[in-house]
Amino acid sequence: MRTGSFTLAGESLHVTQGAVSRQIKQLEDWLGKPVFVRHYQGLILTPAGSVLAKSLDTAFATIQDAVKQIQHLGAHQRIAVNVPETFASRWLAPRLRAFHGRHPDIDLSITTSSVTKLRDAQQYDCLVMFLDEPWAHGNCRLLRQEQYIAVASPELWVDGAGPALAKNTLLHVLAGDKRLPIWENWFASLGIRSIDPRPGIAFSTMDQAINAAVSGAGVAVVDAPMVERDLAEHRLRRLDAHELTGKHGYWFVEPGENAPPDPAHSAVVSLFQSWLLEVSRNPSSSVR
Numbered sequence: 637m638r639t640g641s642f643t644l645a646g647e648s649l650h651v652t653q654g655a656v657s658r659q660i661k662q663l664e665d666w667l668g669k670p671v672f673v674r675h676y677q678g679l680i681l682t683p684a685g686s687v688l689a690k691s692l693d694t695a696f697a698t699i700q701d702a703v704k705q706i707q708h709l710g711a712h713q714r715i716a717v718n719v720p721e722t723f724a725s726r727w728l729a730p731r732l733r734a735f736h737g738r739h740p741d742i743d744l745s746i747t748t749s750s751v752t753k754l755r756d757a758q759q760y761d762c763l764v765m766f767l768d769e770p771w772a773h774g775n776c777r778l779l780r781q782e783q784y785i786a787v788a789s790p791e792l793w794v795d796g797a798g799p800a801l802a803k804n805t806l807l808h809v810l811a812g813d814k815r816l817p818i819w820e821n822w823f824a825s826l827g828i829r830s831i832d833p834r835p836g837i838a839f840s841t842m843d844q845a846i847n848a849a850v851s852g853a854g855v856a857v858v859d860a861p862m863v864e865r866d867l868a869e870h871r872l873r874r875l876d877a878h879e880l881t882g883k884h885g886y887w888f889v890e891p892g893e894n895a896p897p898d899p900a901h902s903a904v905v906s907l908f909q910s911w912l913l914e915v916s917r918n919p920s921s922s923v924r
Contacts, residue, residue: 713904714743719764721748722843723886726862735911742904757891761905768884774891779916782859782882786875789852798875805854806836807845822857825880888912
């Protein structure tokens with residue numbers, strides 16, 4: 637249709653002029669209408685041919701766009717991810733080998749900046765945020781709530797008895813310049829009122845509090861998945877079987893954007909989100 641000649645069309649398609657002519661004849665027989673009329677200047681589209689040509693141009697453009705997206709998916713793609721520090725070092729890092737084993741063509745750029753505003757969030761493709769409710773500036777999906785347990789170094793056990801909370805240093809976590817009320821909530825869940833939850837050592841991240849607990853500096857109430865390896869390798873030991881579901885959780889966030897997203901890139905972000913959801917909600921998932 638573009639060349640105006642069966643001969644030129646055949647050369648473009650690497651087939652004979654007769655083959656093109658036969659295909660056009662079959663098409664016209666099927667449609668019940670001619671798509672070309674012969675003119676001394678060449679072939680001219682009929683009204684039916686014009687409608688068909690316009691539709692085919694649109695269809696072929698759609699197919700070409702889909703092929704480009706598929707080819708783009710086959711190449712390495714990088715997504716920028718921002719996550720909390722403890723989540724990055726204690727939960728995500730040990731599982732990255734498993735992620736890349738499943739998605740070797742997806743490269744992650746992981747940062748741990750403090751993000752509170754949409755303007756700051758928009759420099760990332762996605763974020764994992766530690767929140768008590770969905771973030772107002774993006775599409776959010778809860779990965780999981782915190783699940784607290786009390787832990788300490790095995791060095792603090794004496795004659796088989798665990799460390800007494802009233803006689804040991806309590807390790808705290810800060811949120812900015814304020815101490816998170818983790819110990820208050822822990823004691824309340826156990827009905828303990830005789831111990832003051834305020835004294836102790838406070839750290840800017842839970843990771844630091846866990847490291848201090850491993851060194852024997854005191855007792856900490858921590859998110860259980862963050863200490864899986866420490867418990868398995870006996871660097872930490874649980875004080876008891878008590879668990880407490882926290883008010884905060886880890887949320888997967890895609891920040892609101894001004895520009896329409898690239899479908900291929902959005903598909904890669906969705907793969908990362910699906911993997912996070914799967915691993916977060918499957919306690920038996922191995923850490924590799």
